[in-house]
Amino acid sequence: MKITFIRPNMADMRSADAMEPLVFAILAGLTPPDVETVLYDERLEAIPYDEPTDLVALTVETYNARRAYQIATQFRRRGAPVVLGGYHPTFLPDEALQFADAVVVGDAEGLWPQVVEDARAKRLRRIYRQPDYPPLGGTRPDRRIFRGKRYAPAALVQYGRGCRFACEFCSIHAFYGFNLRQRPVSEVVADIEASQRRHIFLVDDNIFVDVPKAKELFRALIPLKIRWSCQVSIDVAQDEELLSLMEQSGCTTAVIGFESLDEHNLAQMKKKWNLKYGDYATSVQKFHDHGIMIYGSFVFGYDHDTVDSFNRCVEFAIRHNFYLANFNPLTPMPGAKLYERLRSEGRLIFDRWWLSPDYTYGQAAFHPRGMTAEQLTEGCFRARQQFNAYSSIFKRALDFKTNCRGPYRLGLHLASNFVSRNEILRKQGRQLGEGRPMIQVSSV
Ligand code: B12
Ligand code: SF4
Numbered sequence: 001m002k003i004t005f006i007r008p009n010m011a012d013m014r015s016a017d018a019m020e021p022l023v024f025a026i027l028a029g030l031t032p033p034d035v036e037t038v039l040y041d042e043r044l045e046a047i048p049y050d051e052p053t054d055l056v057a058l059t060v061e062t063y064n065a066r067r068a069y070q071i072a073t074q075f076r077r078r079g080a081p082v083v084l085g086g087y088h089p090t091f092l093p094d095e096a097l098q099f100a101d102a103v104v105v106g107d108a109e110g111l112w113p114q115v116v117e118d119a120r121a122k123r124l125r126r127i128y129r130q131p132d133y134p135p136l137g138g139t140r141p142d143r144r145i146f147r148g149k150r151y152a153p154a155a156l157v158q159y160g161r162g163c164r165f166a167c168e169f170c171s172i173h174a175f176y177g178f179n180l181r182q183r184p185v186s187e188v189v190a191d192i193e194a195s196q197r198r199h200i201f202l203v204d205d206n207i208f209v210d211v212p213k214a215k216e217l218f219r220a221l222i223p224l225k226i227r228w229s230c231q232v233s234i235d236v237a238q239d240e241e242l243l244s245l246m247e248q249s250g251c252t253t254a255v256i257g258f259e260s261l262d263e264h265n266l267a268q269m270k271k272k273w274n275l276k277y278g279d280y281a282t283s284v285q286k287f288h289d290h291g292i293m294i295y296g297s298f299v300f301g302y303d304h305d306t307v308d309s310f311n312r313c314v315e316f317a318i319r320h321n322f323y324l325a326n327f328n329p330l331t332p333m334p335g336a337k338l339y340e341r342l343r344s345e346g347r348l349i350f351d352r353w354w355l356s357p358d359y360t361y362g363q364a365a366f367h368p369r370g371m372t373a374e375q376l377t378e379g380c381f382r383a384r385q386q387f388n389a390y391s392s393i394f395k396r397a398l399d400f401k402t403n404c405r406g407p408y409r410l411g412l413h414l415a416s417n418f419v420s421r422n423e424i425l426r427k428q429g430r431q432l433g434e435g436r437p438m439i440q441v442s443s444v
Contacts, residue, residue, distance in 0.1 A: 001120050002036040004053040004080075005145070008060070008068040009042040010361060010432050017419050018043035020149075022156040022203060023059050023086070023108070025141035030112040035120075039145045042067075049074045055119040059086040060096065062171075062333055063361070065354045066433030069099035076101070081124055083115060087171055088354075091335035093127060095352075106130025107161075109139055133176065136161065136183040143195060154229070155195035156203050159188050159217055163206040165233065167257075168269045169299065172205040174335035180209050185220045192224060199252075200228040208236040215242065221249035227408070231255040237286040238277040247290040252409065253323055254287065255295040261312055265302035284320045293323035293402045293409065300380055301330030306370040310379040314386045321399035323413055324420055327383035329364045329376050342366045349373060354432060362428045381428055388421040 005028075007021045018041060028037050040047050056075045060068040065088045072082040076099075085104035089096035096103045102124045104111055111128050118124045136158075143155070160182035166173045192200055207230040208214050214236075221228065227250045234256050236242055246254075258280060259271055266272045277283070287294055298313050310327070317325040332339040332348060342348050350356045353365040364376040371379070386392065393414070397403050403413040 001034075001054045001116075002038070002052070003031065003055045003057060003116070003119075004051070005037060005039040006047060006056060006058045006068075006071060007039070007041040007043065008058060008064040008071055010064050010427070011067055011430055012042065012046075012434055013426075013430075014045075015043040015423065015426075017423050018151055019154065019201065020143070020146050020151045020156050021059065022141060022158060024145050025143045026139060027057065027108055027112055028142040028145040029140050030108060031116055032113065035116060037145060039149075041149060042071075044149055044151075047071060047074075049078060053080050055116070056080050056082045058082065058084050060084050060088040061086060062088045062091075062354045063432065065096075069096075069355075070433050072099045081119060083119070083124070087175060088334065090175060091171075091333075095355075097126060102126055102128065104128045104130075107134055109134040109136065133161075133179040133181060136181050137187060139183075140187070140194075141191060153197065154199040154201050155192070155197035156201050157188060157191050157195065158203050159183055159185075159207065160204050160209065160213070162209065163233075164209045165206070165271070165273070167259075167271050168341070169330060169333065169336055169338040171333045171336055174333070174337075176205075182210070182213050182217075185216050188217065189220050189224065192221075192226065198226055200226050202228055202230040205231060207232045208242070211239065211242070215245060218242070218245035218249045218251075224250075226250050227252045229253040229255070231257075234258070234274050234280075234283050235277055237283040240286075243286060243290045243292075246292065251290075251292055252412070253293040253295055255297060256287075257297045259297065259299045260302060260305070260309075261316060262302075262304045262309070264304040268302050268304070269299075280316070281320070288321075288399070288401050291402055291405055293413070294320070295324040295326075296320075296322045297326045297328070298383075299328050299330050300383075301364065301366070301368040301376050303369045305368065305376075307375050307379060309370075310383045314383045317387055318392050318396060321396045321403060322387075323396070323403050324416055325387050327380045327387065329362065329380045330368070331365055357431060357433075357435065359432060360428075361430045361432065381424075384424045384428075388417065388424060393417045393421070 005024045024039050058068050075082050081101040083102040084096045084100040089103045090105045093103045093105050107130050162176035162180040163172050232254050296317050332342050347367045353359040364373040368376050397413050404410050
């Protein structure tokens with residue numbers, strides 16, 4: 001039996017910032033050894049639709065759902081059965097089932113071997129629903145599936161899933177609720193060692209969900225002498241010992257959701273706790289004192305944002321020498337509370353923006369209150385351009401505590417900023433998927 005794993009892009013295009021799709025190393029690790037597996041990542045290569053296969057398995061996020069459905073349709077036309085899993089099919093299984101033979105809802109652990117056996121026996125069920133949040137221990141990602149592919153030189157490793165907060169717009173809270181799980185630290189260490197990479201991206205949604213568990217991990221990382229990146233809530237800055245352990249264990253960069261400089265917006269999105277332990281400047285200083293480069297994430301379109309909000313944020317991010325920053329239009333994601341609120345307020349521009357041929361990447365998908373939808377789209381794009389201007393990249397590079405602390409960091413800063421600058425221009429305004437209308441193949 002042969003399984004073809006597919007990582008769709010947002011459209012039939014290649015990207016310069018592709019990272020290893022960890023989910024397929026996990027699925028490969030859960031697949032019985034007598035089954036052949038192959039991965040095609042559309043960010044790196046074209047998809048060979050005519051290559052024989054017994055099962056096609058796609059991971060689907062909301063931004064690539066339209067493209068994933070188009071790919072699924074191509075395979076099903078050729079008689080290959082298709083299974084879809086991931087965030088988007090978990091939130092909208094009925095939509096996904098219109099384009100697939102089977103859908104997996106929730107985590108794959110504990111379910112995937114059954115899907116494989118059913119596909120082998122040609123008796124796939126329509127839906128495989130994860131009854132609970134399965135424990136994460138015991139699963140070993142098989143990274144051989146990435147061999148020969150030109151991914152960014154960092155391994156994606158996961159310690160835990162879930163976040164203890166409930167921001168209104170967030171898909172993570174919609175997916176996991178308040179469930180928090182970690183893998184045994186010894187398995188994370190073994191996974192890092194087996195990856196043979198010196199730079200690790202810990203993809204946890206928030207690496208700071210539990211103080212003792214975070215400390216246990218950071219202490220175990222110290223002897224590995226790696227460099228690592230993470231996503232973390234800003235309140236970790238209150239804990240000097242944690243910051244110090246992050247520094248000692250090699251934490252180089254941290255993605256932090258600042259979201260807004262306006263406390264009324266933070267209250268509306270249920271993120272006022274961002275300011276609980278001090279203002280942003282104080283928290284930023286604490287990260288920088290420990291040499292941690294900051295990748296700041298901002299969102300625009302909450303009710304207290306106006307056309308002036310963009311410049312204030314860009315100026316803040318440049319003044320504080322952020323390593324990278326994201327300026328995103330607030331986007332109603334399926335499953336998140338924001339989507340239902342905006343729909344009940346009659347403010348959605350598209351019923352399902354992710355399927356609409358008229359929606360393009362970077363575009364506002366709803367009517368904000370403090371500006372027009374067009375101003376929101378343009379403001380975010382302009383903010384990205386200003387932050388990624390050469391003058392800004394070089395000004396931010398000269399922070400000797402962080403981005404210029406040594407040749408490795410300076411190289412990382414410059415390479416990441418140049419890739420980001422190019423990708424922003426390439427992605428902005430792109431239609432999701434291909435132009436042709438969506439065709440459903442109801443059965444094969
Ligand atoms: C690392 C990461 C990235 C990396 C790229 C990662 C990569 N490999 O290429 C970067 C930084 C580039 C990135 C970019 C973006 N990302 Co991102 N990213 C992540 C992050 C933090 C980790 C991904 C990961 O490795 N997870 C670990 C794996 C194991 O988990 P998983 O994918 O959920 O898989 C499990 C189950 O879902 C299920 N499953 C998943 N797929 C399948 C398929 C089958 C067949 C089966 C059986 C099961 C199954 O089984 C798995 C094991 O249990 C996630 C958050 C998260 N927790 O996943 C966000 C996340 C996926 N990203 C998100 C977004 C929005 C984006 C962007 C669109 C942001 C933007 N505005 O530009 C971009 C563009 C992505 C694109 N399509 O091009 C959202 C997606 C939300 C949604 N509803 O789709 C997430 C959930 C973050 C969030 N906070 O909301 N991202
Ligand atoms: S802190 Fe981040 S991961 Fe946690 S709920 Fe808020 S946006 Fe989601």
